[in-house]
Amino acid sequence: MKQDSAPPQPQEKRRPPDVDLSKPRFHLDLWLSFTVQNWILDVGRPVVTLVLPADWFPLNRPGAAEYLHLLYNITAPLILLKMLGRSPRSLPSSAVHLGIVVVVMATSFQLVADSVTRRLMLIGYQLHLSVRENPVMKSLRPSSLIDAFELLFYFDDALGHLRHIPLFLTLLFFFSGCFCHRKQEETTPPAAWMLLAPNAAYYWYLITEGQTFILFIFTFFAMTATVMHQRRRGLVPDCNGLFMLYSFCAALCLVAVWVSCLWNDAVLRRKHPGLIYVPQPRSVYTLHLHLHLHRQNDHTVGESA
Incomplete structure (x- = not known):
C-alpha cells in the first residue's frame, strides 16, 4: 500500500545575507567619539588660533593648533x-590600509600648510584673496618666492583634501550596513537627537572649509539610492542609518543658508570661481576683518583731518 507523503513544509523566507537580524542598537560610543574628535581636533584648531595670544608660542615652534592637528x-x-569594525560587512585589508595611508599623508600635508598659513595671517595675509593678490606677497623679495607659496597651497588644496575621500567612503560603506527588517524598525533614540545638531554642524564645516561639496553630495545621493534599493528588499534604515540621513539633510540645509547669505559677495566670487560656489568660513572671516580695519583707518584719518 502506497504511503501518503508528508505534507510539504513551508519554506522559510530567504533573508538577505548581509543583514544582521539582531536588534539594532545606536552606536553611541562611536558617534560620540566621532563628534568629539571632529569638534575639538578639527574645528577647534582655528578657534584656538583666534583665542590664544600669538606670543604664547614662538613662531618657529609648533603652537596649540599644531598639537591638535597632530x-x-x-x-x-x-x-x-x-x-x-562596526559594519556587518568587511573590506579587503589592502583597501583599508590604502585608505589609512591616504588619511595620514593628506593630514600631514594639511598640517604643514595650515601652520604656514597661520603665521602668514599674523603679518596680514588675507585668505579671501589669491596668493599673488595678497599685499604681503606683492612686497615679497625675491618675487620667485611667491611660486613656492603657490606650490605649498596647491599641495594643500590638491593633496591635503584627499583625506576626505576615505572619510566619505567609510561613511557610505558603514551606512550600507545600517539596515534592518521592517519588524525591527525603531524610533531614533534621544542620544541620536542630541548628537544630530553638532554632527550636522561639523558636516557643514567640512563642506565649506574643506571644499568637499561634490564629495558630500555624491555620498548623499549614493545613500539615497541605497535606501531606495533596500526598500525593495523589505529593509529600512536602522537608528544609525536614520541618524546619518538626518545629519546629512540638516548639513545640506545649513550649506544652502550659508551660500544664500553670501551669494552676492563679489570678493568671495573671485576667490571661489566656477559653478559650485561655497565660500570658506576663514575667507569670510578675513574679508570682514579686513573691511573692519579699513573702516577704522578711514575713521581715524577723517578725525585727524
Whole structure:
C-alpha cells in the first residue's frame, strides 16, 4: 500500500545575507567619539588660533593648533577603523590600509600648510584673496618666492583634501550596513537627537572649509539610492542609518543658508570661481576683518583731518 507523503513544509523566507537580524542598537560610543574628535581636533584648531595670544608660542615652534592637528592625525584613522569594525560587512585589508595611508599623508600635508598659513595671517595675509593678490606677497623679495607659496597651497588644496575621500567612503560603506527588517524598525533614540545638531554642524564645516561639496553630495545621493534599493528588499534604515540621513539633510540645509547669505559677495566670487560656489568660513572671516580695519583707518584719518 502506497504511503501518503508528508505534507510539504513551508519554506522559510530567504533573508538577505548581509543583514544582521539582531536588534539594532545606536552606536553611541562611536558617534560620540566621532563628534568629539571632529569638534575639538578639527574645528577647534582655528578657534584656538583666534583665542590664544600669538606670543604664547614662538613662531618657529609648533603652537596649540599644531598639537591638535597632530592628535587628529592619530585619532582620525582609529575612528575610521572603529567605524569599519562596526559594519556587518568587511573590506579587503589592502583597501583599508590604502585608505589609512591616504588619511595620514593628506593630514600631514594639511598640517604643514595650515601652520604656514597661520603665521602668514599674523603679518596680514588675507585668505579671501589669491596668493599673488595678497599685499604681503606683492612686497615679497625675491618675487620667485611667491611660486613656492603657490606650490605649498596647491599641495594643500590638491593633496591635503584627499583625506576626505576615505572619510566619505567609510561613511557610505558603514551606512550600507545600517539596515534592518521592517519588524525591527525603531524610533531614533534621544542620544541620536542630541548628537544630530553638532554632527550636522561639523558636516557643514567640512563642506565649506574643506571644499568637499561634490564629495558630500555624491555620498548623499549614493545613500539615497541605497535606501531606495533596500526598500525593495523589505529593509529600512536602522537608528544609525536614520541618524546619518538626518545629519546629512540638516548639513545640506545649513550649506544652502550659508551660500544664500553670501551669494552676492563679489570678493568671495573671485576667490571661489566656477559653478559650485561655497565660500570658506576663514575667507569670510578675513574679508570682514579686513573691511573692519579699513573702516577704522578711514575713521581715524577723517578725525585727524
